[in-house]
Structure formats: structure tokens, C-alpha cells
Amino acid sequence: MIRAIGFLIVLAGLSALSVWFADNPGQVSLVWQGYVIETSAAVLVMGIVMIAIAAAVLYRLWVALKQAPGKIARNRRDAKTRRGYQALTRGIVAVAAGDAVEAKAQAGRADGLLREPPLTMLLSAQAAQLDGDEAAAETFFTEMLDRPDMEFLGLRGLLGQAVKRNDQTAALKLVRRASRLQPKSDWVTRTLFDQEARAGNWAKADAALNSALANKMLPEAEAVGHKAVLALLQSVDAEKDGNPVEAMKLAKLAHGEDTSLVPAACQYSRLLTGMGKRSKASGVIETTWARQPHPDLAAAYWHTKDEEDALARMKHAETLAAKNSGDDASRLLLAGAAIEAGLWGVARENLDDLPVTQAQCRLMAALCEGEKDDKAAHEWLVRAAIAEPDATWVCSDCGNLTDAWSALCGKCGNFNSFDWQRPSSIPGIAAPQHETVPLLGADTVIDGDGPEQ
Numbered sequence: 116m117i118r119a120i121g122f123l124i125v126l127a128g129l130s131a132l133s134v135w136f137a138d139n140p141g142q143v144s145l146v147w148q149g150y151v152i153e154t155s156a157a158v159l160v161m162g163i164v165m166i167a168i169a170a171a172v173l174y175r176l177w178v179a180l181k182q183a184p185g186k187i188a189r190n191r192r193d194a195k196t197r198r199g200y201q202a203l204t205r206g207i208v209a210v211a212a213g214d215a216v217e218a219k220a221q222a223g224r225a226d227g228l229l230r231e232p233p234l235t236m237l238l239s240a241q242a243a244q245l246d247g248d249e250a251a252a253e254t255f256f257t258e259m260l261d262r263p264d265m266e267f268l269g270l271r272g273l274l275g276q277a278v279k280r281n282d283q284t285a286a287l288k289l290v291r292r293a294s295r296l297q298p299k300s301d302w303v304t305r306t307l308f309d310q311e312a313r314a315g316n317w318a319k320a321d322a323a324l325n326s327a328l329a330n331k332m333l334p335e336a337e338a339v340g341h342k343a344v345l346a347l348l349q350s351v352d353a354e355k356d357g358n359p360v361e362a363m364k365l366a367k368l369a370h371g372e373d374t375s376l377v378p379a380a381c382q383y384s385r386l387l388t389g390m391g392k393r394s395k396a397s398g399v400i401e402t403t404w405a406r407q408p409h410p411d412l413a414a415a416y417w418h419t420k421d422e423e424d425a426l427a428r429m430k431h432a433e434t435l436a437a438k439n440s441g442d443d444a445s446r447l448l449l450a451g452a453a454i455e456a457g458l459w460g461v462a463r464e465n466l467d468d469l470p471v472t473q474a475q476c477r478l479m480a481a482l483c484e485g486e487k488d489d490k491a492a493h494e495w496l497v498r499a500a501i502a503e504p505d506a507t508w509v510c511s512d513c514g515n516l517t518d519a520w521s522a523l524c525g526k527c528g529n530f531n532s533f534d535w536q537r538p539s540s541i542p543g544i545a546a547p548q549h550e551t552v553p554l555l556g557a558d559t560v561i562d563g564d565g566p567e568q
């Protein structure tokens with residue numbers, strides 16, 4: 116619209132100029148080299164304008180001819196780049212579709228057409244991985260390490276490979292380097308925590324966990340559970356290193372972070388008992404029994420009481436069971452203590468309507484034996500062999516079962532993955548398999564030899 120108005124204004128101006136020249140033709144006389152040219156002023160102006168236009172056209176033509184070779188080369192380069200990006204896009208789509216042959220072909224094409232190693236090397240590595248050629252992928256990822264703009268990508272690729280082949284030493288080295296490059300990366304911090312924990316570097320794992328927490332990369336509840344376990348493990352190490360003050364401080368921290376963590380309560384209670392603080396030690400066990408009753412807690416509780424008299428132990432059992440009276444474990448605890456004290460009626464009262472499990476059957480057998488009914492005792496022992504298994508530590512990631520809690524699963528290596536539960540409640544788990552790495556020494560795991568086991 117604005118251009119149309121401008122054109123009309125120019126047209127009007129030219130018309131006015133033409134009219135003015137028509138009204139004032141004037142006379143121009145030019146003498147040059149013996150020639151005389153006589154004409155009107157309008158014709159002279161017209162002539163000058165025509166010469167200017169012709170000069171402008173010739174100049175443009177000259178410039179165009181001069182620039183032609185460069186332009187042709189640029190156009191060819193642009194077309195090559197376009198084809199390169201097309202190949203790159205097709206390669207990425209092929210990787211996403213899982214088409215290894217196409218991905219590899221397009222990666223090679225893109226590599227030849229583009230001068231963009233950050234893009235084509237990654238595609239080439241992914242295509243090689245898709246093709247199952249881990250060695251070629253590793254070569255590409257390693258080459259990336261030499262380029263500052265691609266170092267992180269290379270590290271990520273190599274780390275993925277190291278984790279896949281379960282090479283913990285390489286994985287830890289790579290993730291530490293990646294963490295120096297991208298300390299705020301969610302993925303890097305989580306992997307760093309995981310690898311430090313798998314390597315048993317509790318303090319470094321704790322530092323990574325704190326970083327993840329500060330950057331809100333982990334749910335608070337999950338982080339608190341991990342922190343409690345890490346504090347417990349550091350307490351055990353401090354105790355082994357002959358530093359009881361630090362061991363006590365860390366055990367208290369572990370119990371404070373997660374009062375349902377059975378091994379932390381056992382460690383803290385044991386250290387307190389060792390210092391003669393028996394009442395406080397009992398309190399620790401009672402707190403945890405209220406949240407997570409466990410045979411190890413009962414054993415630790417007897418340790419805090421140091422009581423030989425069976426009737427006195429029954430009283431203590433009642434105190435502990437009252438902290439979680441609705442749980443079957445409390446009833447088993449009472450039944451076991453009652454059998455020891457010869458209180459058959461109390462024992463039967465607690466056992467009668469409990470689910471038939473191995474522990475319940477064994478206690479029923481002990482009760483019948485106490486009542487001098489050997490036949491019934493034998494029957495209960497037979498039933499115990501085929502009854503529902505009792506709760507045990509179950510790895511929530513791989514289903515590995517173990518009697519003694521461990522920070523790392525001996526089967527999948529995952530950190531803090533054990534839950535206390537009945538194996539029969541987990542689909543696909545039929546027979547117990549015991550594979551664990553005892554990270555807590557035998558002196559620090561209090562065996563579940565309480566009355567209910």
C-alpha cells in the first residue's frame with residue numbers, strides 16, 4: 116500500500132516535470148570537435164537519464180558476472196549441507212526406529228556431507244551401538260573426549276557402556292569426570308551417587324546425595340532413607356577404625372534420619388549399651404519396634420536388658436510388644452517369651468489365631484513340647500517345613516532374599532534396596548536365594564536369634 120502510494124507520487128512528479136518541460140522547452144546548443152548539436156532542454160535531460168540507466172545496468176551485469184563463480188560454489192555448498200542434514204535427520208529417525216542398517220548408512224552419508232562432528236559422531240556412535248558394534252561405538256565416544264564441545268557426550272556414551280558391562284571402576288572414573296563438567300546435571304549426580312555407593316565410598320556417596328538434595332533431584336523421602344543408611348555405614352567404619360565417638364555420633368544420626376531402619380537402631384542401641392546407657396538403648400529399640408518390628412530388634416532389646424530371669428524377660432517382652440501391639444511380630448515375641456517362662460496359656464493365647472507361618476509352627480511345636488505333647492510337637496515341626504516362609508530381607512529391585520541386612524544387594528549391586536517382607540507376597544519368588552555382600556561385619560549385625568525365630 117505504502118509502495119503504491121510512493122509510486123503514484125513519483126508518477127505525479129514525473130508528469131508535472133514533463134508538463135513543465137513541455138511548457139518551457141528551452142534551447143541547448145553543444146559545440147564539440149567541430150560538431151554542433153542543438154536540441155531542447157527536455158531532450159538533453161532525457162538523454163542524460165537514459166545514459167545513467169544504461170550505465171547502471173552495465174554495472175550490475177559486471178558485478179553479477181564477477182560474483183558468479185562464488186555464488187555457484189556457495190549454492191553447491193548449501194545444497195550439500197541440506198542433503199547432509201537430511202541424511203542426519205533420517206539417521207536419527209532410523210536410530211529411533213531401531214533400523215541399524217539405515218542408521219549406519221545415513222550416518223556415513225551425513226558424515227561425508229556435513230562438517231559437523233558433534234552431530235555426525237554421536238549419530239555414528241548410536242548407529243554402531245544399534246548394530247551391536249560396541250567397539251566401534253566406543254571409538255566414536257573416545258574420539259569425542261578430545262573435543263571440549265563433545266566431551267560430555269562422549270563421557271555419557273562411555274559411561275553407559277561401562278555400566279552395561281558392569282565395569283564399576285571405569286564407570287566411577289567416567290562419572291566423576293562427567294560431574295566435573297556438569298555438576299548440576301540431574302542424571303550425572305544420580306549416577307555419581309549410585310556409583311560411589313556401589314563402590315562403598317560412603318562419604319563420597321553422601322556428598323553426591325547432598326548435592327542431589329540441594330538441587331531437588333531426589334524425592335525427600337528417598338534421600339532421607341539413603342542418608343540414614345550412609346550414616347549407619349560410616350558409623351560402622353568409624354567403629355572399625357577405633358573412633359567410638361564418631362561411630363556413636365553417626366549411629367545417632369542414622370537412627371534420627373530414619374527410625375524405622377532396623378540395622379541403624381541395632382547399631383545405635385548396641386553402642387549405647389556398650390557405654391552403659393541401657394535405658395536409652397532400650398528406648399531406641401522400642402522406637403523402631405513401633406515402626407518396623409523385627410527379630411534383630413528383639414535380640415538387641417534382650418542385650419540392653421541383660422536379663423537372665425525368664426519371667427523378667429516376659430515383662431520386658433510385654434513392654435516392647437506394647438509399642439506395636441497390632442503386629443504379628445509382637446504376638447510372636449510375646450509367645451516366645453511366654454514359652455521360655457513356662458506360661459503356656461499366654462503363649463497359646465498369642466499363637467492360636469496367628470497366620471500359619473514357619474515361625475508360628477516352630478513356636479507351636481515348642482509350646483506342645485513344653486506341655487509334654489510330643490506327638491503334637493512333631494506335627495507342628497512337620498508343618499513348619501511346609502508352612503509360609505517368614506518375613507526376610509527382599510531386594511525390591513531383583514528379588515534377592517537374605518537373612519542379614521546389607522546396604523548393597525549381592526545380586527544386583529543396588530544400594531539400599533532391601534525391604535523386610537514375606538517372600539510369598541512377592542510374585543515370582545518361590546525359593547529363597549541367599550546372595551549378599553556383608554557390608555556390616557558379623558560383629559555389627561545382630562543375628563535374629565530372638566524367641567520368634
Ligand SMILES: [Zn+2]
Pocket residue numbers: 510511512513514515524525526527528529532
Ligand atoms: Zn538386588
